[in-house]
Amino acid sequence: MSAEATPLPSEAAAQPAFSTLQRVILPHAGQMDTVPLYVDTGVATGARLSTMDGSADTGRTAKTVVPVSVAAEVAHAEDFISRTSMSVRAGNRVSFATYFNAFPASYWRRWTVLDDVRLAVRTTGTGTVVVYRSNARGSLQRVDSRRVTGPADTLFDLPLAPFGDGGWYWFDLVAGREPLVLEEASWQGRDDGRAPGRITLQITTMNKASFCLDNLRLLADDPAARELLQEILIVDQGTARVADHPDFEAVAAGLTGKLRIIHQDNLGGSGGFSRGMYEAVANGSDYALLLDDDVVIEPESIARLLTFADRCRKPTIVGGHMFDLYNRTVLHTFGEIVNPYRFQPDQPVADQVLGHDLRGSSLRNTAWLHRRVDVDYNGWWMDLIPTRVIREVGLALPVFIKWDDAEYGLRARKAGYPTVSLPGAAVWHVSWIDKDDLVGWQAYFHIRNRLISALIHSPYERGGRVLRESGYADIKHLISMQYYTAAGRAMALEDVLAGPDQLHRILPERIQQIRAMTQEYPDAQLAPDVEQYPAPHMAKPPRRGRGLAAPGYTRLIPWAAKTVVRQLVAPVPPESRERPQAHIAHQDNKWWRISQYDSALVSNAEGTGVSWYQRDRGELRHQLARSAALHAQLLREWPALRRAYQEAAARITSLPAWEQTFAAHTRSELRR
Template identity: 55%
Template structure:
């Protein structure tokens, strides 16, 4: 089939993605919207490890290899959200994350067979259309001279995008400047098919926040100032679980008045991300108006056009589909955290899909120079920093797992897939999120949730006997923390194992209280007691220099077992040097405090991952022995009872993710429900009644309909 089609007879085209420019004309974010660089062929890089033939050239099956040749960019040429000046003799490409059309995703998941590009220029110019294949090879489709003020419309086939590929276009100016006034991508339903929704789809937005009122207010303001989003928005639900309230922020009243009845604040006790998002799901079902609920983190900047794209895509999918957005780094605006996530079922651990590059900088290597971004990434789940869920999925598979934080989003994606509902991470829908590269929440109070929730999710979904490799990794991680003198972390991991062994009933019972208990337990250990004062600890003095002047290196797979045996034996049998308990033997930066280095110290001052504080780790053979013994016993039980526990958790899953079970928690934790932008709103009373999912609005004080 030809790429360029004649106009489809009787087609009604619907805009699903508009070409946009950054709202704040941020030069750091500009490469995500418009590309002034050129992509040229280059030798194979280690990033994609493409094979070559005979040492020169690429093999037929190898990914394309390109590099970006930087050109001067012009943020000052932006004209609002949709306009861009293209200077005389220059070219601007929209082969970018936010403005290229992800054709393979529409080909795979929707009924669309073609896409129409519509471009309007102010003065004469040239529009050149390109496409790519799954290997990232660029192919010119057509080039058209465009008269000013007359829109160019091109119908383009989606037939050949089975495995990957994008469409994009460039605008070139001739002897005088031209301006892109607007451009958009449109699709149509094939003859004989009908959309999944009888009327235009709408959504509710659910935001969970805890003591980030400034971020949350900025997010609300961006939604209030997006009229196109407001047209499809039923309401924004803010689940405020902290004591620094968004309602108390300067400027909140103006934003609340602008949103009016579209804003509702739910104040409840701190039930974590899972409790906040489950409440958003529940309230959306209760209201009975929206087709989707969009989950958003509070500490984000959202590209509002991406909300519309996610909604249009979801409404076009052949079956109910979870549609997620990608995450960029808020403090490094062109850096993409991950292009697609999966759960490795053998390890039972999350991570990027094979072949993708984490923390990829699109400012340094644009879309045309990034071949792996052209193959469609089929994911297992999408993070709940931005995730659109159909209400049909909520009714079928239930609400979030009641786990406070960690693994709630990954488990939900696996659960939905088992029920026949896929997840798609849609290019062009994204947020900028506060980065976690300077955090290590696997060693602080969140270590409890990392361990417990990963094992619970494996009990629910692992297809492997004894969960595959998760048992071995759990044992190794315990030893790693112990030889690193991270006794508080190990104590929390043991608490997690004990809760798993207690059975699924503990999830609902402990949800409102376990976080406080975890924090309290951790405070009992010296490695959890930090100070921001750089002189709070004695100066470090090392008793013995490193062997041969070299710092310890990580053992390899051949030396790991004998190395571990000798280290554990030393930890058990040898008391720490008395002087090491009076003065640390070393001071280590967080990035240097690896387990194979800490294992050689009797004490050390270690910086926290964010660099704001430090703690004094001290070796304690008695505590080491006690925790190691408990770990062995707990893991022995987990191994012996795996099948029994897996059956129990799977049988109870429909109960502890049900609306009725969650309502019991919400009724006990609700502080108020109100519409602050509506005059004479009334705070909700504590508690309330329950109603079945999808059963229509529930009459609660402050929820007048």
């Protein structure tokens, strides 16, 4: 494959024909831990693949061999001149085959009106610009190269036709005997003459003022990103308000009058994000950009999402990916779908890695990153939604937290509006690997909202496996002595059975009721210091000290039945009521392990506290019966509930329905 390479015409002549799709950017000063997301100094080996593709009659399948990444040079902080400029040391080679700087060609080919792309590179010094591409299997292919000397403007016109299923473009810089300086580079598309759409950027927050202000500072320091925003809206649902922070006025002064804060009662993520969507429609914006409050944004992502969305063939929801806030080169997820039979979030590509570290295996060395990933929804840590979509399909379900983003993506898809998770646009966020929101007060929202979403969208009779898995989950929680979690899940099933028309009314109430229940259950009460409990002691460890292991598939049902019977029948030893038998770390708190104890201290996921789990035969008996009765009722009433929720979905997500909820729960408004 070849590409045309010609000198860049004068800026005045080129500007009317082409506009920037994606700038090449470099990390902010002080964020050298993120360099592998911007620049790759490793060997340009690519993903080595077998020539067997598995489609021949031989029956043999392709085998992917990922080579060990060997660093050729080390990136030096002093080589980064600005956000768009860096120096390549004499004799060295730097590749821009990275998450933030490679061009995701297959996404542009599939979803936008573009047929080709132009790479424009401005350099000073002597060296070579080499352009590469990949295919959906991750194979690296050299496209073209150009020798540069002195101040040079070089462009490459590149087709998008070969990228049907995947693949990226990128370029390398190779310095000669002297340093080669990249002044700036960009991926460009033919300008259609339309003005960019206008965005309302909205952050929903709950007592995280410092996080909000940090992101507002990033926007204040980035005029290009700020120029794209019609309004910056903070929906503050907390008691420690952003506007009361001592740094607020100084930060707000840098936002050129675009900042507005709405203080409302705690309506959860669905209530906060729906408010942002509602206000974006009301103020005439073209898009609502939803951001979580506990993220760190890459400001360039705003322009990339907007530029892509403006050029999509039809109105499209365009979201960014999530990197781990505490390990910043770890890509937590590259796109998600909803498994229709289990009705659970799932990965669309079988070999996709959850929590992939781009420091250890770069884009060029990771085959699955080159296949285009088509998704059902994008997490609302960063999601750009056209207001045209909002006007047609409505706002979020009034479900407080959990499943609101997934359900919205499914609802939009039914209306003909796709969702794209766009590589090169991202935030850093605390990953849910470091949380356990299936246990505790959030368990209520997980199961209730999963069932509601399944009632509306599942194509299967009685929701596929969703009720069966819910019943299994209750048993696991109960034999794990997580009685508070099980009680919240039972309340969730009762609320599903109560129907859709009470969801707006209970929106601000349930969280208070669920948290009030913590006083009734020892497993919900957290002590910050393990020394507040008696020291663990167990005279006879389970299985005679041989250790505990998960039961195999064939033994699972009899093992679980035996465990349930033992917990129902065997009395709790008096000494287990007086002191715990063991202290179990969070990562070891598996249902098949904890269920073998009568009493145990268990650390929480955040490492901030410890709870005392205590077996209670009466509570186990009561909650098992309650769970069985509720699941049986749901199974019987599923067809009627399905009709009720599907009929009500448009009504309860409509702008007028939410408008009434906002009016009842708005406390104040502030403009700066």
